[in-house]
Every structure is written in C-alpha cells, then in structure tokens.
Amino acid sequence: MAERSTALLEQPEGRAGEAPARIPRGRGATALAVGLVRTARPRQWIKNVLVVAAPAAAGELASRHTVGQLAVVFILFTAAASAVYLINDALDAEADRAHPVKCRRPVAAGEVPVPVAYAVGALLAAATSTAAAVLCNPLTAALLTAYVVMQLAYCVRLKHVLVVDLAVVTTGFLMRAMIGGVALSIPLSRWFLITTGFGALFMVAAKRYSEAVEMADADGATRALLTSYSTGYLRFVWQLAAGVAVLGYCLWALESGGTANGSLLPWRQLSVIAFILAVLRYAVFADRGTAGAPEEVVLRDRPLAVIGLVWLAMYGMAVVDL
CATH class of the missing domain: 1.20.120 (Four Helix Bundle (Hemerythrin (Met), subunit A))
Incomplete structure (x- = not known):
C-alpha cells in the first residue's frame, strides 16, 4: 500500500483513471523555437538580399570589407523584419484564423503564445537598432529604427488606410534597397x-x-x-x-x-x-x-x-x- 500511495503521488494531475502523459521536457521548448522561426518567415528572407542593390549598382562589391558589412546589414535587416512579423502575427492572430492559409501560422494555430510573440519581437527590434549603431553607423541605425516604427504603425493602424498601406509596404522594400548604400556611405x-x-x-x-x-x-x-x-x-x-x-x-x-x-x-x-x-x-x-x-x-x-x-x-x- 505504501508503494501504491507513493506511485499515485508521483503521477501528474489529470482525470481519474487516465494514464499519465510522458512528454520529454525539451520537446515543448523545441516546438516553440521552431514556431518562432516559422513566424519569422524564412522564405521571405530572400527579400533582404535587396540590401546588396545599391552597392552592386555602384560597382562596390569587390572588397572584403564591403561584403562583410553587407552580410552584417543583411542579418540586421532580417532580424528587424522578423521582429515586425512576430508582432504583426500576434496582433492579427484572431483575423488570421479566418483565413484559409494564414490560419496555419504558428501564432494563429496556437503553437506560439501571443505574449511570447510580442516579447521576442520587441527584443529583436531593440537589439537590431542597437547593433546597427555599433556595427555600422548612426544613419543605418536610424533607417532600421524608422523601418521598424513604420512597419509597427502599419500593423496597428496604417494598413487600414487606403493607398497609404500600399505606400508603406513599398517604402519598406525601398528601405531594404537603400540601407546597403547608407551603411557603406554610397550615394544613391x-x-x-x-x-x-x-x-x-x-x-x-x-x-x-x-x-x-x-x-x-x-x-x-x-x-x-x-x-x-x-x-x-x-x-x-x-x-x-x-x-x-x-x-x-x-x-x-x-x-x-x-x-x-x-x-x-x-x-x-x-x-x-x-x-x-x-x-x-x-x-x-x-x-x-x-x-x-x-x-x-x-x-x-x-x-x-x-x-x-x-x-x-x-x-x-x-x-x-x-
């Protein structure tokens, strides 16, 4: 009886007669990490290759310094865009559940909790601006900050304003194309x-x-x-x-x-x-x-x-x- 009582005490809480679930401790964290990466839209990172546009147009891709700096800018812009995606999906979770395709997004599907998406997005946004000021120059940091602020304003309000929504999304692409030149002080x-x-x-x-x-x-x-x-x-x-x-x-x-x-x-x-x-x-x-x-x-x-x-x-x- 003592052994039986001890076994019962070790079982997790649940319905009477229900077998205890055996879930590896690391699986939840791994699933969350995968969900966060999916929310960051890896397929759309290809758009950030546009950071090479201005230096390429000016014929300034020959030096190692240029290539290294562009790699840093690409990573920073990808992180900034990922921050916006995380916050956007947290804001749109309810609406996305009504969409035939977007309902599969991790936040809408419940794989990533809404508060976690907000928190990770905010941390990424703050980190990218700080890193840009340290690793590039103040103007690059200002452009990245302006991008994040503009995109967040779009998520909250501007995407509901006719024509302005098109202008904001277009400006986001234009900023991608500009930032490589800004980071390397190349005239546009x-x-x-x-x-x-x-x-x-x-x-x-x-x-x-x-x-x-x-x-x-x-x-x-x-x-x-x-x-x-x-x-x-x-x-x-x-x-x-x-x-x-x-x-x-x-x-x-x-x-x-x-x-x-x-x-x-x-x-x-x-x-x-x-x-x-x-x-x-x-x-x-x-x-x-x-x-x-x-x-x-x-x-x-x-x-x-x-x-x-x-x-x-x-x-x-x-x-x-x-």
Missing part, C-alpha cells in the same frame, strides 16, 4: 530610387490584387481593406507602377549613347530587354491573380529565374564596363 542615384521604388510598388500592388481575387468570396474576412479596393483599381496601380519602373530603368540605360570605356557591347542598353521581359513575365502571374506570394513566384518560376540571371549578367557587365 535618382534613377536607382525611382526604378526600385516603382518596381516595389508593382510587386506590392500585384500581391494585393492577387489577395483581392483570392478573397473575393470571403467578404474580406482577413484583410478588411481589400473590400475597399476594387480589383480594377489594384490592376491600374500595378500596371502604372510597372510602366514607371520600366521608364526609369530605360532613362538610366540610355544616359550613355553607346558603349562606355571600350566595352564590347552596350550592356546598359541591352539590359533593358531582359528587364522588360522580367517585368512582363511577372505580370503574367499578376494578371492571373497568383502573385500573392512574390517570393514563391521568383523562386519557383524557371523562365523568370533565367531571365533574371541574364539581366543580372548584363547589368553586372554594364557596371564594370566589360
């Missing part, structure tokens, strides 16, 4: 800012258009603002943005009349062909309403990837005057 040309800004608006508006098509029969359950945009208006925005991005790129390419410094071919001008083809290829998915996940379109469409590589090769040869 007007053509770079125009092309990058309107190229980002093209992808953002195409994403919104795809979401509007997808949620057409769901009464805007997840993103109420989509019911205020017509699909015709969003189509107009991404078409306008694509046109301005192409125009800005063409003006950059045609600034020099022909080959420069003895280059074999006018790579700047020729790169216009690949750039326009890439825009047209992406527009196929936008027109179908299947550009809701830009990173998946870029990674999974082989023709678009090939066109992108050809453009990158031509652009690189134009920058280094081969």
